[in-house]
Amino acid sequence: MKKSKSSELFDTAKNLMPGGVSSPVRAIKPYPFYTKKAGGSKIITEDDEILTDCCMAYGPLLLGHSPQCVKEAIRNQVEKGWIYGTPSETEIKLAKIIIRDYPSIDMCRFVSSGSEATMAAIRLARGFTKKKDIIKIEGGFHGAHDGVLIQAGSGATTMGVPDSAGVIPDIVSHTAQVPYNDLESLESIISKSDDIAAFIIEPVMGNVGPILPGDDYLQEVRKITKENDVLLICDEVICGYRVGIGGAQVKYNISPDLTTLGKIVGGGLPIGVFGGRRDIMEMVAPAGPVYQAGTFSGNPLSMSAGIAMLEYIHKNSLIYQKLDENTRIIHESIPKGHSCSFVRLGSMFKLFFRDSPPRNYIEAKQSDTQKFGEFWKKMLKEGIFLPPSQFETNFISSAHTDEDIEKIAGAYSRCL
Ligand SMILES: *Cc1c(COP(=O)(O)O)cnc(C)c1O
Numbered sequence: 001m002k003k004s005k006s007s008e009l010f011d012t013a014k015n016l017m018p019g020g021v022s023s024p025v026r027a028i029k030p031y032p033f034y035t036k037k038a039g040g041s042k043i044i045t046e047d048d049e050i051l052t053d054c055c056m057a058y059g060p061l062l063l064g065h066s067p068q069c070v071k072e073a074i075r076n077q078v079e080k081g082w083i084y085g086t087p088s089e090t091e092i093k094l095a096k097i098i099i100r101d102y103p104s105i106d107m108c109r110f111v112s113s114g115s116e117a118t119m120a121a122i123r124l125a126r127g128f129t130k131k132k133d134i135i136k137i138e139g140g141f142h143g144a145h146d147g148v149l150i151q152a153g154s155g156a157t158t159m160g161v162p163d164s165a166g167v168i169p170d171i172v173s174h175t176a177q178v179p180y181n182d183l184e185s186l187e188s189i190i191s192k193s194d195d196i197a198a199f200i201i202e203p204v205m206g207n208v209g210p211i212l213p214g215d216d217y218l219q220e221v222r223k224i225t226k227e228n229d230v231l232l233i234c235d236e237v238i239c240g241y242r243v244g245i246g247g248a249q250v251k252y253n254i255s256p257d258l259t260t261l262g263k264i265v266g267g268g269l270p271i272g273v274f275g276g277r278r279d280i281m282e283m284v285a286p287a288g289p290v291y292q293a294g295t296f297s298g299n300p301l302s303m304s305a306g307i308a309m310l311e312y313i314h315k316n317s318l319i320y321q322k323l324d325e326n327t328r329i330i331h332e333s334i335p336k337g338h339s340c341s342f343v344r345l346g347s348m349f350k351l352f353f354r355d356s357p358p359r360n361y362i363e364a365k366q367s368d369t370q371k372f373g374e375f376w377k378k379m380l381k382e383g384i385f386l387p388p389s390q391f392e393t394n395f396i397s398s399a400h401t402d403e404d405i406e407k408i409a410g411a412y413s414r415c416l
Pocket of ligand 1: 115141237272
């Protein structure tokens, strides 16, 4: 039998890159399909299959693959150069949009990935408070750096290596974990220590689900952290501009001390942002003593792509209603009587193979991953690409047409 091009490429890649891939979640068994090109809601594979994408690069592509507005912005910028090593006006423009959209952000710093943003935000919180420990949500994912690699969601969970080798226990011993949607555990940890610099949380858990916050959970989190002088860091790398302009913090009406952004705000190019209260941000070098730096930080190409993306969203904010409507249609296509639960928020959604929507990581982990695996393969045969893990959020974009949504909905009902 003739081998597929993807399979051949993967055979070569395996010897060149660990696991054949540049990021673990892309390692699909027995081999991942290779993408030749992508546009709108579609991925075209090296074997010329056309797939309807519900992964959307794990979050950045709110407007679909290679949207016209971002493409033009990138083209225009390329003519003027893509990295200067000096400030450029593009940084000011993007900062102004973000600061206007996020009332809790007075100042921000651009970096090149979400991981870099959370790493810097945590260092900043420690530098500002002069305290050592942080609290995170059990299973919450904040990137791939040492201090947060404890039973993280996403790649780490799926691969069955909750603790990464190479992470020194001393570092992790300064990171405590509490279950999502559990105020008692949070209060209990906070009451036992006065050395807690910050609580970092994805307001909507995007890397295990989505898992949604219970009534008033986030408001109570804000209250508890404020009363105990613990900084609140909202990691909105996924939900920023995904659940709406101003992200989850505007939707749920909370005001964190620091916020991290990434994914959507770079229009699909590498980016990370951390920002927040002026008195805290002014601690960042060169204004203050907390060091942070990067060769590619604020590069004009990512800035221009981000500006184009966010300006488009502002001019077309009705897309959020349409996205919400579209995941509702998918939800309603799920036949009754299966032991599964559908969770959605705007353009984020997931079918969990368990009876009720999970409220935290442990509950999500009770899902039947074998069933998910079978379901995932069937969906791919129907031409629908879902993220290849029970613990990754599915996304749709504004480029998904009514026809796409009908196709996805139909596939859900057939494959179940
Ligand atoms: C993706 C993600 C990160 C890491 O961002 P990278 O750009 O992949 O480094 C951090 N936090 C959350 C919530 C994310 O979803």
